[in-house]
Amino acid sequence: MPEAYRRTLIRQISQHAHSEIVGMLPEGNWITRAPSLKRKAALLAKVQDEGGHGLYLYAAAETLGIAREELLELLLAGRQKYSSIFNYPTLTWADIGVIGWLVDGAAIMNQIPLCRCSYGPYARAMIRICKEESFHQRQGFEIMLTLCRGTPAQKAMAQDALNRWWWPVLMMFGPPDQDSQHTDTAMRWKIKRFTNDELRQKFVDATVPQGHFLGLQFPDPELKFDTETGHWAFGPIDWAEFKRVIAGDGPCNRQRMAQRRAAHAAGAWVREAALAYAEKRRARAAATMSVAAE
Numbered sequence: 570m571p572e573a574y575r576r577t578l579i580r581q582i583s584q585h586a587h588s589e590i591v592g593m594l595p596e597g598n599w600i601t602r603a604p605s606l607k608r609k610a611a612l613l614a615k616v617q618d619e620g621g622h623g624l625y626l627y628a629a630a631e632t633l634g635i636a637r638e639e640l641l642e643l644l645l646a647g648r649q650k651y652s653s654i655f656n657y658p659t660l661t662w663a664d665i666g667v668i669g670w671l672v673d674g675a676a677i678m679n680q681i682p683l684c685r686c687s688y689g690p691y692a693r694a695m696i697r698i699c700k701e702e703s704f705h706q707r708q709g710f711e712i713m714l715t716l717c718r719g720t721p722a723q724k725a726m727a728q729d730a731l732n733r734w735w736w737p738v739l740m741m742f743g744p745p746d747q748d749s750q751h752t753d754t755a756m757r758w759k760i761k762r763f764t765n766d767e768l769r770q771k772f773v774d775a776t777v778p779q780g781h782f783l784g785l786q787f788p789d790p791e792l793k794f795d796t797e798t799g800h801w802a803f804g805p806i807d808w809a810e811f812k813r814v815i816a817g818d819g820p821c822n823r824q825r826m827a828q829r830r831a832a833h834a835a836g837a838w839v840r841e842a843a844l845a846y847a848e849k850r851r852a853r854a855a856a857t858m859s860v861a862a863e
């Protein structure tokens with residue numbers, strides 16, 4: 570395997586894995602405040618799925634010859650990134666609807682093509698992840714539908730969440746093609762099959778009619794259907810905000826990393842116990858083997 574291909578995959582898969590586990594934090598914030606038992610059960614299952622996605626992806630990265638512990642250290646040291654979207658706060662229950670509908674929706678748009686990428690362990694992990702993401706997307710849309718068919722206050726809450734999340738979600742697809750450092754090589758190596766701008770456009774085209782079905786307005790005065798191209802045209806994205814958030818200065822970067830570090834420290838005893846148990850089993854198996862050999 571060419572070294573540059575291996576390094577690119579490690580960077581991409583680990584960034585993806587980190588996004589799954591950091592993404593648990595903004596939603597975990599609402600588990601204790603979900604409005605009903607049904608909503609709580611669905612949200613718990615979703616957040617747990619995201620932890621599982623992290624697990625499959627760290628395992629896929631390990632096939633490239635890097636240990637999961639090392640990747641987690643890089644994340645905690647701030648030397649590897651996670652998706653910029655998880656640096657925004659979840660202020661109301663409607664944010665949980667918008668995250669499922671739009672954030673998981675954008676993730677699906679990005680990830681479906683990865684099910685056929687050139688690296689087998691990553692592609693196979695993505696197949697299962699995409700099935701679960703589509704459940705996440707539908708539960709989010711259903712929360713939005715309930716709010717939009719509810720009281721005027723509930724509808725206003727849904728609209729406010731869309732207003733705050735729409736632009737950061739469009740940024741999830743990464744910088745525009747002319748500024749993207751990694752796109753060309755990743756396309757040549759068949760890790761990526763569509764460019765950032767192509768995926769962003771596909772997402773906008775799929776999502777705008779859903780928002781209109783909900784009776785919501787998108788916070789973009791330039792959004793309009795272009796009959797010539799058959800696509801929804803949208804206004805300029807604030808890339809300065811994107812750069813600021815990526816560089817660590819988003820609304821929640823410090824809080825997310827602090828929570829992640831605290832969770833890592835609180836889980837140390839579990840990792841130590843699992844290692845001690847594995848060691849004991851190994852020693853017991855070795856002893857049985859040597860008795861059998863005598």
Ligand SMILES: [Fe+2]
Binds near residue numbers: 589619
């Ligand atoms: Fe996920």
Ligand SMILES: [Fe+2]
Binds near residue numbers: 673676702705
């Ligand atoms: Fe998800």
